[in-house]
Amino acid sequence: MPEEDAQQFAENRYDSMQYRRSGRSGLQLPAISLGAWETFGGYRGEEIARACLYRAFDLGITHFDLANNYGRPPGNAEKVVGKVLKDMPRDELIISSKAGYYMWPGPYGDGLSKKYLVASLDQSLKRLGLEYVDIFYAHRPDPETPLEETMAALDLIVRQGKALYVGVSNFPGDHLEQAVQITKQMGLAPITIHQPRYNMLDRKPEHNLFDHTVRNGIGVITYSPLAQGLLSDKYLGDKLPEDSRAAAWWGRKNNEEVVRGEVQDKLNRLNSIARERGQTLAQMALAWNLRLPAVTSVLIGASKVEQIDENVAALKNLDFSAEELKAIDEIVPYTF
Secondary structure, rough: OHHHOOOOOOOOOOOOOEEOOOOOOOEEOEEEEEEEEOOOOOOEEEEHHHHHHHHHOOOOOOOHHHHHHHHHHHHHHHHHHHHHHHHOOHHEEEEEEEEEEOOOOOOOOOOOHHHHHHHHHHHHHHHHHHOOOEEEOOOOOOOOOOHHHEEEEHHHHHHHHOEEEEEEEEHHHHHHHHHHHHHHHHOOOEEEEEEEEEOOOHHHHHHHOOOHHHHHOOOEEEEOOOOOOOOOHHHOOOOOOOOHHHHHHHHHHHHHHOHHHHHHHHHHHHHHHHOOOOOOHHHHHHHHHHHOOOOEEEEEEEOOOOHHHHHHHHHHHOOHHHHHHHHHHHOOOOOO
């Protein structure tokens, strides 16, 4: 774009954001990252995406997370975000994408085969308008493909210059450990980061994942830290906001589960603790994720600029007292 029309970003964008090293690598991520799952290119369009991405960057969020199947139809999120990235400083950004879920018919449009991973990333790069992504993930385990083939494919992608770092997502601890050992034995590009689902209502990674990531020097970026919005103020009342994701996309049964029952009681009790901390429920939920040294970054979604401001404000209070952690454990126990 012409220089006189270039977007001006905040000069102080790096002043207050925290950056954490991903495991033992040189990759540093903002404590809060912005993702496009179900939002950009989904139930929110390009104007909202641009406003959110610009605001996030002004607040020091340099990492934008995507996948080949994000958006409606699948792939639309990368197209929408790609248009915005053209007007942003690429060398200051960490852009990630993934492949592993169904994208096109036939045996090579799903899974973690070398054919699918390489072809899918090529498609993602075209949609994004980029020469490379900073992080490329194997999106989920694939029991039909040898893990050696998958890790070799990720290594090939790095050697081709199409990705700088590789990661895995949704791998349980033992599967991650196998992948790590394969990269060492075969001399492949190391796993730099893992992306698991983790939040107050889903604490499984504490049981058999974080011990593997810490021991192997792998960073962690948690997705769904707000449990798809459940751990936010919008679902504390008896009715769903009309512009919420649940009202827009989720079915009636899910809607009823959001606003009624045992989950509702837990949310209200957690919200009381958050208020005593001077935080919203969402801010406390993010801070709770970041309490663990194993966690490099938390991945948020946003359909409004205001949500980004609120979430980033969580960084003002990341400390928890022993009493607060005990009270949270009583509401959402660490049980397996």
